[in-house]
Amino acid sequence: MIKAGIIRGEGKGKVVIRVRSTQPYTAEITSEQLRVLAEVARKYGSRVVHTTPRQAIEIPDVEESLVEEAIRELEKAGFKAGASGELTRHTFACSRWCLYNSTPVAEMVEEINEKYGDVEMPAKLTISFSGCDFSCARSRTSDIGVIAKTRIKVEPDRCIKCGLCVNDPLGCQVDALTVSKEKPVEWDSEKCVGCGFCSNICPVGSITAQEKGFDIYIAGGGGMFPREARLLKEFVSEERVLEEVDRIVEKYRALAKPGERLFSVVERVGIEEFD
Amino acid sequence: MAEEGFKLELPKVGIIKGVKPKDIEVVGEKIVNIRARAKPYSNIYTAEQLEKVAEVAEKYGSGKVHLSPRHNLEIPEVRNSMLMPALQELFAAGLQAGGSGTSVRNIFTCADYCPNKVRGVRELGAIVSELYGDLPLPNKFTISFAACPSGCSRPWNVDIGIIGIAELALEEEKCVDGCTACLEACPVEGAISIEGGLKIDSERCVRCARCARACTEGAIKVKDTGFKVVVGGKEGRTVLFGEEYLSFAKDYEVIEAIDKVIRQYKKLAQKRDRKKYERLGEVIQRIGGLEAFMSS
Numbered sequence: 001m002i003k004a005g006i007i008r009g010e011g012k013g014k015v016v017i018r019v020r021s022t023q024p025y026t027a028e029i030t031s032e033q034l035r036v037l038a039e040v041a042r043k044y045g046s047r048v049v050h051t052t053p054r055q056a057i058e059i060p061d062v063e064e065s066l067v068e069e070a071i072r073e074l075e076k077a078g079f080k081a082g083a084s085g086e087l088t089r090h091t092f093a094c095s096r097w098c099l100y101n102s103t104p105v106a107e108m109v110e111e112i113n114e115k116y117g118d119v120e121m122p123a124k125l126t127i128s129f130s131g132c133d134f135s136c137a138r139s140r141t142s143d144i145g146v147i148a149k150t151r152i153k154v155e156p157d158r159c160i161k162c163g164l165c166v167n168d169p170l171g172c173q174v175d176a177l178t179v180s181k182e183k184p185v186e187w188d189s190e191k192c193v194g195c196g197f198c199s200n201i202c203p204v205g206s207i208t209a210q211e212k213g214f215d216i217y218i219a220g221g222g223g224m225f226p227r228e229a230r231l232l233k234e235f236v237s238e239e240r241v242l243e244e245v246d247r248i249v250e251k252y253r254a255l256a257k258p259g260e261r262l263f264s265v266v267e268r269v270g271i272e273e274f275d
Numbered sequence: 276m277a278e279e280g281f282k283l284e285l286p287k288v289g290i291i292k293g294v295k296p297k298d299i300e301v302v303g304e305k306i307v308n309i310r311a312r313a314k315p316y317s318n319i320y321t322a323e324q325l326e327k328v329a330e331v332a333e334k335y336g337s338g339k340v341h342l343s344p345r346h347n348l349e350i351p352e353v354r355n356s357m358l359m360p361a362l363q364e365l366f367a368a369g370l371q372a373g374g375s376g377t378s379v380r381n382i383f384t385c386a387d388y389c390p391n392k393v394r395g396v397r398e399l400g401a402i403v404s405e406l407y408g409d410l411p412l413p414n415k416f417t418i419s420f421a422a423c424p425s426g427c428s429r430p431w432n433v434d435i436g437i438i439g440i441a442e443l444a445l446e447e448e449k450c451v452d453g454c455t456a457c458l459e460a461c462p463v464e465g466a467i468s469i470e471g472g473l474k475i476d477s478e479r480c481v482r483c484a485r486c487a488r489a490c491t492e493g494a495i496k497v498k499d500t501g502f503k504v505v506v507g508g509k510e511g512r513t514v515l516f517g518e519e520y521l522s523f524a525k526d527y528e529v530i531e532a533i534d535k536v537i538r539q540y541k542k543l544a545q546k547r548d549r550k551k552y553e554r555l556g557e558v559i560q561r562i563g564g565l566e567a568f569m570s571s
Contacts (some may be wrong), residue, residue: 010388024339031329031338038322038329048319051385053428055342060319061389095341097294097308133512134296138344140514141432166549170293175548193512220514224424224462224481226431228514 002071004118005081009060015067016034017045017059018052020117021089023078025110027055027093036077044070054092054126055084082118086259090117090127094136100170101200102131103148103212111242122256126221127245133193134173138222141227144248145217145263149235150196152187158206159184165198165207172198177207198258214241218248218274219266227263230271248274279304288409289372296352298337307358310343316404318346318384318397327368335361345417347374347380377552379410383419385428392422393439393484394500399526402521403533410537413544413552417509418533422559424463424481424503431516432508434555435536437529441484447473448517450494460489473530501525503530506565507556515556518565535569543571 009016017171021029029037037057041049046061057079062070071081093109094102109129116127128142132150139145154177163179165171176191177198185206199209213235220229236244251274256265266274291308311328313320320328332350333338335357341349348370353361362372374381384400385392386495390450398419407418417433423440430436450473459469466479467486473494482503487495502524505517521532540555543562547553552563559568 008390010390016386016388021342027342029331029340029342031340034325034329034332034340038325041325042322047322049322050319050388051326051342051346052386053344053349053383055344056388057342092344095343095349095351096297097291097341097349099291099308100296101295135511136344138427138429138432138510141429141510169550173548173550221433222429223426224483226426226429226516228516 001080002032002068002081002088002229004119005071005084006067007058007084013064014061015064017062017067017074017081018056018069018083019059019071019074019079019081020056020083020113021078022080022113022117025093026090026113027095027106027109029057033077033079036039036074036079040070040073043265054083054090056090080117081235086121086123087117087118087125088121089124089126092126092137092142094131096127098131100132100134100197101197102134102195102197103150105129105131105146105148108146108203108238108241113142114244116245121249122253123259123261124248125252125262132195132197134195139220140217140225141222141226142229143218143220144245146231146241146245147215147217149194149213149215150199151194151235152192152196152199153208153210154185155206155208156184156186158204160204160206161185161201164201164203168201170197171201211237213237216241219263221261221263230266232271232274283366284353284358285359286372286409287360287411289374290358290376291375294351296337297354297524298339301352301354303502306352308341309353309358309365309372310347310374311350311365311370312347312373312381313369314373314408315369316401316408317381318386318400319430320348321369323369324370327365328472329369331361331364332554344482345374345383347381373409377414378412379407379416379418382408383417383428383433385420385422385553389422389427391425391483391485393424393441393482393497394418394422395444396420396422396439399437399529403530407537412537412541414554416537416540416555421516424483429510430508431505432510432514433517434506434508434540435533436505436508436517438503438505440482440501440503440523441461441487441502442523443475443484443487444483444496444498445473445475445494446494450490451492454492456489456491457486457495466513502529503531506536507559507568509554511553515560518559520565520569523561539568539571543568
C-alpha cells in the first residue's frame with residue numbers, strides 16, 4: 001500500500017497525488033514525462049496539474065480507489081510519489097541553465113534524493129541546494145541549506161582594463177570589484193560573496209576560479225512561523241557535503257521529539273550540538 | 276490610423292538570454308530559455324498545456340523542462356531563430372513568457388483544493404495578476420497569496436504576502452465535556468484552552484480556523500474571513516520577513532494596499548549598487564520601518 005505522496009483533497013473520496021521527477025532529476029522533467037502527467041491527469045484526475053513551490057507536481061481530484069494505479073503509471077515514467085506528511089521533502093535545486101553559470105548542484109541533489117527522498121523523519125524536513133550565494137533554491141529558509149561558494153584569484157597585472165567583470169550584466173553583482181581605464185581590477189574581499197560570476201566573464205584570466213566549497217546552513221523554515229537559517233559550516237569541500245548532510249540528519253533524528261522540526265530542536269538544544 | 280492585424284509581440288520579460296547550451300549542440304547561433312506560464316493567470320496547468328510544453332520543448336529545445344518555484348515551466352535551450360514560432364505555439368495554448376527581470380513576477384497562489392484553506396485565493400490572485408502582472412519596477416517584485424496561515428506559498432518571504440485568515444466566534448455553552456477535537460486540530464501550542472471554559476488566546480492564535488472545522492458542536496465557528504497583508508519580505512542572498520501592514524483586510528482593501536505599496540516603492544527606491552535598485556524590504560529598512568515608508 002502506497003502512503004507517501006497522497007494528500008487529502010477537496011471532495012469526498014478524492015485525493016491529491018504529489019510526485020517528483022527522478023529523471024533527469026528533481027528540478028527537471030522531460031517532454032515524455034510531461035505527456036505522462038497530462039495523460040494521468042486526464043485519466044484519473046480533473047485534467048489539471050499544479051506545480052508546487054518545491055518543484056513537486058500535484059495531480060488533484062484523483063479517486064481514492066484509483067490512486068495506486070495512477071501512481072504506478074507515474075512511477076513507470078520516472079516519477080516518485082512522496083514529499084508529504086513527516087517525510088523529507090524533495091531536495092530543492094536551482095536551475096541547471098543558470099544565466100550566471102553558477103556552480104552545478106544537480107548531481108549532488110540527485111544523490112541526496114536517492115538517499116533521503118521521502119524518508120520518514122520526526123517531522124517534515126526540507127533540504128535545498130543553491131549554486132551560488134543568490135540562493136534561488138531558498139537555502140536560507142530551509143531546514144538544511146547548502147550554498148556553493150567559489151574562491152577567486154585576482155591578478156591585476158594580467159588585467160586589460162576591459163571592465164567586463166564590473167559592467168557586464170552577468171559580472172559582479174555586489175560592487176566587490178572596481179576597474180577603470182587607468183587602474184586595473186581591484187578586489188574587495190569583504191564585499192565579495194563568492195559567487196564566482198566574474199571568473200566566468202573575465203576574458204584574459206585575470207580573475208580565475210580556484211577551489212569550490214559549500215556553506216551549510218540549518219534551522220530555517222517557511223510556513224506559519226518562518227525563520228532564517230543559521231550558518232553551521234563554512235566552505236565544506238564537495239566530497240564532504242553529503243557526509244555533513246548525513247550527519248545533520250542523523251543528529252536531528254536522534255534529538256528530535258516526534259513532530260519537532262529541525263529549527264525547534266536547534267532552539268531547544270543549541271546549534272553547537274550540530275557542530 | 277491604419278488598422279493592423281494581430282501580431283504576437285516579443286514579451287519584455289520571460290525570455291532569458293545569454294545562457295550557455297548544456298544538452299544540445301548549437302553552432303553559429305544563440306539559445307534562450309523561455310519561462311512559460313499560464314496567462315490569464317493560473318496556478319494549475321491543463322493536460323493540453325502540458326502536452327504543448329512537451330511539444331515545444333522537443334521541437335525547439337532540448338526536450339527538457341525546468342520547474343521553477345513560481346509556477347513557471349521553463350523551456351531551456353530554444354534556438355534564438357525559433358523563438359517566435361515557439362512563442363506562437365505556446366500562446367495559442369494559453370501560455371506566455373513571463374516572470375523574470377525587474378518586474379512584478381508571477382503572482383503566486385497556493386493550491387486551494389487544500390482542505391486547510393480558510394478562503395480561496397485564486398480569484399483574487401487572478402485579478403492582481405491582471406492588474407500588476409509583469410509591471411516594470413525598480414527591482415524584482417513578488418506577490419504571493421496563501422489561503423491559510425500555514426503559508427505554503429511563503430508569503431512572509433516575498434515583497435507582498437497576502438494570507439487568508441478567519442475571524443472566529445465562540446459559543447461556549449455548546450462546548451461539550453470530554454471533547455478535545457479543537458485542541459488536537461490546533462497547530463499552535465497554548466492557543467486554545469478548554470479547562471475552565473473554552474478560550475482562545477488571541478495573542479497566540481494564528482486564525483487558521485482548523486479548530487472551527489474540527490468542532491462538531493458549533494462551539495467554534497468562522498464568523499468572517501479576510502486577509503492579513505505583510506510587506507517587505509524577500510529571499511536570496513539576504514533574507515527578510517514581511518512586516519504586518521493590514522491585520523484583517525477585505526478583498527478590495529488588499530488591492531488598494533498592493534497599489535499603495537507599489538506606488539511608494541517606485542517613489543522611494545534607490546540604487547543599491549552599480550547594477551540594481553533596492554528591493555522593497557531594503558527600502559523599508561533604510562527608511563526606518565513600514566510606517567515611515569508608507570507615509571514618506
